[in-house]
Amino acid sequence: MQVYAYAVAGWLALAGALGIARSHNLVHAVVALSVVQSGTYVLLLSVGYQWEAAAPVFASGVPVTTPVVDPVVQAMTLTDIVVSATVTALLLALTIQIEKRFGTVDPDELRKLKG
Amino acid sequence: MSDALAVVALTLVGVAGTAVAWTFDPARQAVLSSVFGVLLAVLFTVLQAPDVALSQIGVGAALVPLMVVLTVRRIRRGPR
Amino acid sequence: MSGRARLVVFVLGAAGLAVAFVFALGGMPPFGGSEHPYRDLAVAAALRHVTPNVVSSVNFDQRALDTLGEETILLGSVIGAAALLRLVGHEKERPERAGGRLPDAIGLGCYLLLPVTLLIGLDVVAHGHLTPGGGFQGGVVLATGLHLLYLAGRYRSLERLRPLAWYEFGEGASATAFVGVGLAGLAAGGSFLANVLPLGSFRELLSAGTVPVLNIVVGCAVATGAVVLLAQFLEQAIRITGGAGPGSSG
Numbered sequence: 001m002q003v004y005a006y007a008v009a010g011w012l013a014l015a016g017a018l019g020i021a022r023s024h025n026l027v028h029a030v031v032a033l034s035v036v037q038s039g040t041y042v043l044l045l046s047v048g049y050q051w052e053a054a055a056p057v058f059a060s061g062v063p064v065t066t067p068v069v070d071p072v073v074q075a076m077t078l079t080d081i082v083v084s085a086t087v088t089a090l091l092l093a094l095t096i097q098i099e100k101r102f103g104t105v106d107p108d109e110l111r112k113l114k115g
Numbered sequence: 116m117s118d119a120l121a122v123v124a125l126t127l128v129g130v131a132g133t134a135v136a137w138t139f140d141p142a143r144q145a146v147l148s149s150v151f152g153v154l155l156a157v158l159f160t161v162l163q164a165p166d167v168a169l170s171q172i173g174v175g176a177a178l179v180p181l182m183v184v185l186t187v188r189r190i191r192r193g194p195r
Numbered sequence: 196m197s198g199r200a201r202l203v204v205f206v207l208g209a210a211g212l213a214v215a216f217v218f219a220l221g222g223m224p225p226f227g228g229s230e231h232p233y234r235d236l237a238v239a240a241a242l243r244h245v246t247p248n249v250v251s252s253v254n255f256d257q258r259a260l261d262t263l264g265e266e267t268i269l270l271g272s273v274i275g276a277a278a279l280l281r282l283v284g285h286e287k288e289r290p291e292r293a294g295g296r297l298p299d300a301i302g303l304g305c306y307l308l309l310p311v312t313l314l315i316g317l318d319v320v321a322h323g324h325l326t327p328g329g330g331f332q333g334g335v336v337l338a339t340g341l342h343l344l345y346l347a348g349r350y351r352s353l354e355r356l357r358p359l360a361w362y363e364f365g366e367g368a369s370a371t372a373f374v375g376v377g378l379a380g381l382a383a384g385g386s387f388l389a390n391v392l393p394l395g396s397f398r399e400l401l402s403a404g405t406v407p408v409l410n411i412v413v414g415c416a417v418a419t420g421a422v423v424l425l426a427q428f429l430e431q432a433i434r435i436t437g438g439a440g441p442g443s444s445g
Binding site for chain 1: 126132133139141151162163178190
């Protein structure tokens, strides 16, 4: 268990990168890239986790002395998720534009077109 | 939070992420990535990060898959 | 690069990354350990500023400058996608066509869910400094909630509820408002984005100074930004006909 969470984070990054390397469709590659980025969410939140600690929100009924997990990495992960969504949107827009220009979204065919 | 719960959530996320990355048909991939988004949100809840889980549900399970589906639809009937 | 060459490059890179990662693991804190120096500092700072949701405090008070950077990324990507997906040359908008086709019951369900979702979105934004949630989460809920109308097959009513120019204006205005709050902090508190409003009392709706203000600003930015983004993709998927670009013979 000590390293399992970190291993899952690293695995997500590798699996996503392998998906990109073997991709035959730019849309697929963009989604695989978002899997790579989700590895960073898992890594960040795992670094901040503490057994038996509560969420870093002192709602009514939760005394402020309760041990909580690290809120700093959670704030980073929040930023990470929003940035990932905007990057995905931009890349998908680029993919649509590429399809309009070249009539294909297969990286190999695109290379052939370039000659 | 119990040890077993974290292991189960992590394993599900690892398996679903692999499935998303290695599904080469983007239309099916969009559906899978929505499922992956929900599983990530479950993991975040287990890791005591409700703020992040809420954000992930909205972005990962709805917004991004919707954009992917629309892109696939545009490309499928693209001008030939 | 052929597919085989790509795989070779991937394997080399992945092997390098894996080795570096295993070494890095040696220096990582153990999973679930109790030593979190940043946590201790952030929680203390959040309590000083009367903010029960420490994550919101980090995002909108302690590190609000980072969030401004993130807002700028969002704005940039909305502008970029809008520029990339604008209608060019001989692309015509198709005049008539409904969205998806769903059984009436599901369509009606989406209709009924719409106000509920919008209400939840507003609630999540407004209580972001007290309970889990905030501008990001609430903004996404608001934007996706609006698109239930598309699922309901009412693309035209979605368009009526979505005068796009207003949302584009809203996106720019909320980015400006964020900077405005920052400048107010500079004028009244001596530093950019300083928390200068009265802090109120713990767990009250009107408390935590500028945190709820920035939550609302970011909620507007995310909701309008996501609506504008989705509008571009919807337009491409549903409304555009014909119009091959130059050199699309391949």
